[in-house]
Amino acid sequence: MIKLDGKxxxxxxxxxxxxxxxxxxFAEAGANVGFAYRSRLAEADALKYxxxxxxxxxxxxxxxxxTREANDEFVNAALCVFPQVDIFVGNSGYWPPNPEPVESLADDRWRSTMATNLDGMFYAARAAARVLPTGGRLIFVASTAGQRGEAGHADYAASKGAMISFVKSMAVELGARDITVNCVAPGWVDTEAVSLPMSDGGRTRIESAIPLKRIASATDIAGPILFLASPLARHITGEVLNVNGGSVLCG
Known part of the structure; x- marks a missing residue:
């Protein structure tokens, strides 16, 4: 079992x-945890409890x-509660549920996707890199779309592809501080965000296209993130860990 007592x-x-x-x-592994969220107060309070x-x-x-302000405030608030930040997981992101070809993709949607997925990642990474100690861990949640593209979601695919390149760049920059920087790449995950495409028989169609014939749970993705944050992964950096049941292989 992975143990992160005191982290x-x-x-x-x-x-x-x-x-x-x-x-x-992470809490089950012994770590103290701070988390940021946008609007789901009831869920946040229940999780804290x-x-x-x-x-x-x-x-x-x-x-x-x-925004820059929120990411900086989040990290600074953590340092008012805990003596240091050892591990940072950048999971915040958005997948627009409605497919839209590039020729009709609205400017507002493009800007919104980039702000959430790309700007937010940059601000989070910068804030974290400033405070992570020697031996720290920085992990982001990318996507299969960032590796193979995704028709109807070019905005999302572009943001996640940029994330992968960003992770590789940071891995080189932070290597001298023994900080590893990696990302995981889920495919379909059984969360509220994809409830629309999974309705009306969509789940069966999606599962049939995945080599392992199942859609990941949120814990299926969190487990490999925990691994990348652990001492077991201390010599892994700049990598994309595909956690998608093999769907990245299937186009």
Whole structure:
């Protein structure tokens, strides 16, 4: 079992889905956890209660994580609660549920996707890199779309492809400080964000196209993130860990 006793982990997009699964797994591994979220106060409060019941230190931060101000405030708030930040998980992101070809893709949607997925990632990474100690861990949630593209979601695919290149660049920059920088690449994950395409028989069609014939749970993604944050992964950096049941191979 992976043990992270005494470590402090920050997670963005942490009140539900993959983020909440990360918060729970890290707490179960012994870590103190801070998480940021945008609007789901009830879910955030319930999660805080559960983590506190485990005997772990926990705090939450509400803000618009596409902005520099919110990311800086989140990290600074963590340092008011915990002595340092050892691990940072950048999970905050957005997948537009409605497919739209490039020729009709609205400017507002493009800007919104980039602000959430790309600007937010940059601001989070910069804030984290400024405070992570020697041996720290920085992990982001990318996507299969960032590796193979995704028709109807060129904005999303572009943002995640940029994330992958950014991770590789940061891995080189931070290597001298023994900080590893990696990302995981999920495919379909059973969360609220994809409820629309999974309706009306969509789930069966999606599962049939995945080599393992199942859609990932949020915990299926959180587990490999926990691994990348652990001493077991201390010599892995600049990598994309595909956690998608093989769907990245299928176009």
């Amino acid at each position: 402090t982990v920050l997670v963005t997009g942490g009140s539900r889905g993959i983020g909440a699964a990360c918060v729970r797994l 559960d983590i506190a019941a485990m005997g772990r230190g926990v705090f939450s931060f509400q803000g618009d994580l596409s």
